[in-house]
Amino acid sequence: MIVLALFRKDEVVSSLTEAGRKCARPVQIYLIGGGAMALRGEKDATKDVDLILGSEDDAETLVKAFIGLDYRLHPSLPLDYAAFTDAMVLERGDGLRIDVFVAKVCNGLALSENMVERSDFFGRLGAIELHICSREDIFLLKSVTERSRDLEDMYILYRKGLDRDLIFRECTDQNRMVTPPNERIWESFLLVKIEEMERRFGIGIPWKRELRSRQNRELATRYMLPAIASGNETVKKISTTLNLSERIVRHRISELERDGLIQVERGSKPHKIKIKPE
Numbered sequence: 267m268i269v270l271a272l273f274r275k276d277e278v279v280s281s282l283t284e285a286g287r288k289c290a291r292p293v294q295i296y297l298i299g300g301g302a303m304a305l306r307g308e309k310d311a312t313k314d315v316d317l318i319l320g321s322e323d324d325a326e327t328l329v330k331a332f333i334g335l336d337y338r339l340h341p342s343l344p345l346d347y348a349a350f351t352d353a354m355v356l357e358r359g360d361g362l363r364i365d366v367f368v369a370k371v372c373n374g375l376a377l378s379e380n381m382v383e384r385s386d387f388f389g390r391l392g393a394i395e396l397h398i399c400s401r402e403d404i405f406l407l408k409s410v411t412e413r414s415r416d417l418e419d420m421y422i423l424y425r426k427g428l429d430r431d432l433i434f435r436e437c438t439d440q441n442r443m444v445t446p447p448n449e450r451i452w453e454s455f456l457l458v459k460i461e462e463m464e465r466r467f468g469i470g471i472p473w474k475r476e477l478r479s480r481q482n483r484e485l486a487t488r489y490m491l492p493a494i495a496s497g498n499e500t501v502k503k504i505s506t507t508l509n510l511s512e513r514i515v516r517h518r519i520s521e522l523e524r525d526g527l528i529q530v531e532r533g534s535k536p537h538k539i540k541i542k543p544e
Contacts (some may be wrong), residue, residue: 275304275363281315281362286392288331293324296377296385296406299365300419305388305398308422311416312476314363316353316407318377318399325368328394332356332364357399374450375407376443380436386413402435404430406440406452409459420459421467430473434480451473451488453481486510486518491541494528500536 278301291375296319297305300312318320320510321327333339333356340355340363353371356364370376380493385397405423437452457478460471471477489508498504499521505512533537 272313273304273315274311276468277362278304278315279313281358281364281479282394282396283391284335285328285331286304286390288334289327289393290330291327292395293319293327294394294395294523295319295324295328296382296397296399297388298371298404298529300415301418302398302404302420305532308401308426309419309476314365316367316371318367318369318371318541320369320377322368325366327422329354329356329366330375337364344490371407374440374452375403375409376440378439378443380434380439384432385422400432402428403436406433406436406456407450408454410450417459417466419464421463424469424471426479430476435476438484453477454482482514483518483521486514490515490518490522491527494539497542499540502536503537504539 270464282295294319297315298318298333299314299316300309301317301357303309304312311530317328320329330337335358337356337358342358354366358417381403382397384403386400386441388396388398390396401423405420405428408420408423431472433456437456442452457474460474461478464470486508490504493504493507501512501515503506503513504510504519508515518527519530523530527542529540529542
């Protein structure tokens with residue numbers, strides 16, 4: 267079994283530079299996770315380097331470069347990598363681990379346009395154009411991993427300062443990008459990790475209540491639209507079917523109508539609610 271060492275900023279940069287010199291063509295890489303935090307000076311060192319690439323071709327080019335530097339593809343994932351089923355894990359003899367993802371991390375967090383725009387350009391390392399993902403996006407990613415050190419990294423990022431509205435917007439964007447849509451609700455994953463942070467570090471997250479409210483709205487929307495499509499056309503029927511209070515149902519109905527997802531026929535009582543034709 268390989269025991270992971272800790273790798274500092276200069277070692278991460280030198281490893282990526284060596285790979286960049288080996289790459290057969292230019293590739294764009296987005297660094298996320300502990301490696302990104304190390305390069306920004308938010309932690310002293312990292313055990314692994316998580317990289318997102320936009321295409322299979324770019325990933326193949328990068329993996330070939332690392333293999334040419336005596337890295338090997340890990341045949342099976344470590345026990346604490348349960349969420350990393352879509353990673354290509356490369357290891358070097360001294361313990362440096364490179365996790366390569368294509369377009370999506372941990373079968374969930376997609377490389378969105380907003381994530382790309384928020385990233386900081388670090389530099390060109392040979393044929394590699396390296397970008398560092400934002401604190402907010404790293405924070406969100408770590409909410410779906412199960413490694414114990416990820417909770418510590420979330421705490422570090424929180425202490426450095428986070429834009430909660432940006433996190434909320436990305437949760438909404440990621441919810442819409444997931445296929446099928448019921449697979450993951452990002453607010454729920456994040457809420458669980460935030461509550462773990464509060465317990466472990468004895469802190470209070472001031473925007474937890476808003477996050478919980480957003481989670482509940484997302485849950486209601488996920489299940490309310492199928493319920494309406496199945497013929498539950500009144501507030502009372504929806505409330506009974508989903509075991510939600512009529513107050514919550516009315517509130518979500520007004521938001522869904524505002525967003526153009528449903529239409530409310532007010533010519534009779536009770537009002538009839540229907541999915542808006544596309």
